[in-house]
Amino acid sequence: xxxxxxxxxxxxxxxxxxxxxxxxxxxxxxxxxxxxxxxxxxxxxxxxxxxxxxxxxxxxxxxxxxxxxxxxxxxxxxxxxxxxxxxxxxxxxxxxxxxxxxxxxxxxxxxxxxxxxxxxxxxxxxxxxxxxxxxxxxxxxxxxxxxxxxxxxxxxxxxxxxxxxxxxxxxxxxxxxxxxxxxxxxxxxxxxxxxxxxxxxxxxxxxxxxxxxxxxxxx
Amino acid sequence: xxxxxxxxxxxxxxxxxxxxxxxxxxxxxxxxxxxxxxxxxxxxxxxxxxxxxxxxxxxxxxxxxxxxxxxxxxxxxxxxxxxxxxxxxxxxxxxxxxxxxxxxxxxxxxxxxxxxxxxxxxxxxxxxxxxxxxxxxxxxxxxxxxxxxxxxxxxxxxxxxxxxxxxxxxxxxxxxxxxxxxxxxxxxxxxxxxxxxxxxxxxxxxxxxxxxxxxxxxx
DNA sequence: CGAGCTTGTTGGCAGTGTGCCAACAAGGCC
DNA sequence: GGCCTTGTTGGCACACTGCCAACAAGCTCG
Numbered sequence: 001x002x003x004x005x006x007x008x009x010x011x012x013x014x015x016x017x018x019x020x021x022x023x024x025x026x027x028x029x030x031x032x033x034x035x036x037x038x039x040x041x042x043x044x045x046x047x048x049x050x051x052x053x054x055x056x057x058x059x060x061x062x063x064x065x066x067x068x069x070x071x072x073x074x075x076x077x078x079x080x081x082x083x084x085x086x087x088x089x090x091x092x093x094x095x096x097x098x099x100x101x102x103x104x105x106x107x108x109x110x111x112x113x114x115x116x117x118x119x120x121x122x123x124x125x126x127x128x129x130x131x132x133x134x135x136x137x138x139x140x141x142x143x144x145x146x147x148x149x150x151x152x153x154x155x156x157x158x159x160x161x162x163x164x165x166x167x168x169x170x171x172x173x174x175x176x177x178x179x180x181x182x183x184x185x186x187x188x189x190x191x192x193x194x195x196x197x198x199x200x201x202x203x204x205x206x207x208x209x210x211x212x213x214x215x216x217x218x219x
Numbered sequence: 220x221x222x223x224x225x226x227x228x229x230x231x232x233x234x235x236x237x238x239x240x241x242x243x244x245x246x247x248x249x250x251x252x253x254x255x256x257x258x259x260x261x262x263x264x265x266x267x268x269x270x271x272x273x274x275x276x277x278x279x280x281x282x283x284x285x286x287x288x289x290x291x292x293x294x295x296x297x298x299x300x301x302x303x304x305x306x307x308x309x310x311x312x313x314x315x316x317x318x319x320x321x322x323x324x325x326x327x328x329x330x331x332x333x334x335x336x337x338x339x340x341x342x343x344x345x346x347x348x349x350x351x352x353x354x355x356x357x358x359x360x361x362x363x364x365x366x367x368x369x370x371x372x373x374x375x376x377x378x379x380x381x382x383x384x385x386x387x388x389x390x391x392x393x394x395x396x397x398x399x400x401x402x403x404x405x406x407x408x409x410x411x412x413x414x415x416x417x418x419x420x421x422x423x424x425x426x427x428x429x430x431x432x433x434x435x436x437x438x
Numbered sequence: 439c440g441a442g443c444t445t446g447t448t449g450g451c452a453g454t455g456t457g458c459c460a461a462c463a464a465g466g467c468c
Numbered sequence: 469g470g471c472c473t474t475g476t477t478g479g480c481a482c483a484c485t486g487c488c489a490a491c492a493a494g495c496t497c498g
Contacts, residue, residue: 008493050486165384
């Protein structure tokens with residue numbers, strides 16, 4: 001027995017980083033920030049506590065990284081781009097894919113959805129906001145094929161964002177509270193999409209048309 | 220000069236408590252939990268740090284108390300109970316009151332709405348959930364006058380909760396992003412309420428009717 | 439095949455913030 | 469005016485984070 005088993009094994013930079021991040025993500029999903037110590041994360045990853053700071057800097061940096069990696073999945077149902085196909089069929093497919101994604105990543109999605117610090121945590125908010133804007137882009141791209149989503153009128157973005165709020169709440173009613181079956185959730189997402197973008201959007205646009213509005217956005 | 224000004228003045232129990240809570244609420248609204256120290260809260264309130272723990276226990280207890288006091292305001296627009304009056308008129312009034320509340324408590328509402336710990340902070344979630352359920356009760360009470368809101372079918376509650384999600388996102392689009400004018404926000408809230416509870420609700424109910432659904436809520 | 443080097447990894451030290459408690463004093467009561 | 473209640477203080481002990489210098493695993497080159 002020359003040179004017994006090494007006391008610790010050496011991993012590649014990105015590999016170790018990913019491993020620690022995975023442990024952190026799991027723990028932060030189960031409990032809130034303050035209830036998880038870096039020592040615990042290190043123990044879960046089987047490394048020394050110092051290594052966490054070596055890879056991620058502060059505990060909060062690790063936390064933000066975990067949030068970032070969790071919201072990488074879509075945050076709302078989006079229809080595929082229609083290449084001349086039936087729009088309603090595409091919407092139905094999009095909703096179905098959404099529900100499928102949810103049932104596969106139930107725990108992760110619920111945790112990611114709740115990611116937000118109490119009042120005005122700018123950094124966390126920015127991460128979440130960016131993810132939602134990306135999802136809004138996808139919806140808009142499907143609604144106005146060919147056009148640049150970023151150039152879409154503000155009202156349209158706002159309405160899409162409103163629908164996203166409905167979609168998230170609906171998903172939670174199914175996944176967490178169980179007050180909707182999967183079929184009911186599907187019906188709700190499908191019907192409200194049509195209702196919102198067909199009827200409600202018109203009303204919003206005409207409400208913005210007459211430029212006789214003295215009060216714009218309040219300070 | 221007999222017995223100069225006392226070095227500190229004595230307040231009644233509830234008064235001091237309320238004062239500290241107000242300072243905590245303000246600071247927690249501006250910055251996230253970790254970025255606020257008990258020392259800072261104490262300084263803002265003009266008391267010794269120890270007093271905070273005397274009144275609230277741990278820093279987290281104080282935090283939860285602050286969250287609790289912030290979600291005491293309504294979280295979604297609710298129409299008044301109709302005493303034989305025109306339902307649409309009542310809805311319009313409810314939306315208007317909601318917008319009025321928002322413009323008056325802009326900062327507080329935005330902060331309260333974001334109250335949530337990252338993934339699975341049971342205590343914060345429970346507080347927020349309770350507040351939202353209360354708002355849902357009000358909506359249901361308006362929709363089904365006389366009946367007990369708690370006895371309402373699960374689908375109805377779920378649909379109301381979905382609308383609440385839409386309403387919160389809409390409000391944020393107006394207040395924070397400025398992508399909607401007040402009039403547009405009003406139109407969006409009004410039209411989508413009608414659409415959701417008139418058309419979408421029916422679809423959800425009929426999707427739940429045929430008991431030929433093998434898969435209920437996934438584990 | 440061993441010496442040397444790169445760099446992933448460790449263990450511990452210093453600084454900061456929280457939780458708690460015993461002593462103090464402000465203001466009311468007799 | 470002395471006593472008593474209790475709101476308030478200051479500081480001690482502990483926990484945890486952030487950081488760094490030393491260590492060693494495993495590759496490379498002679």
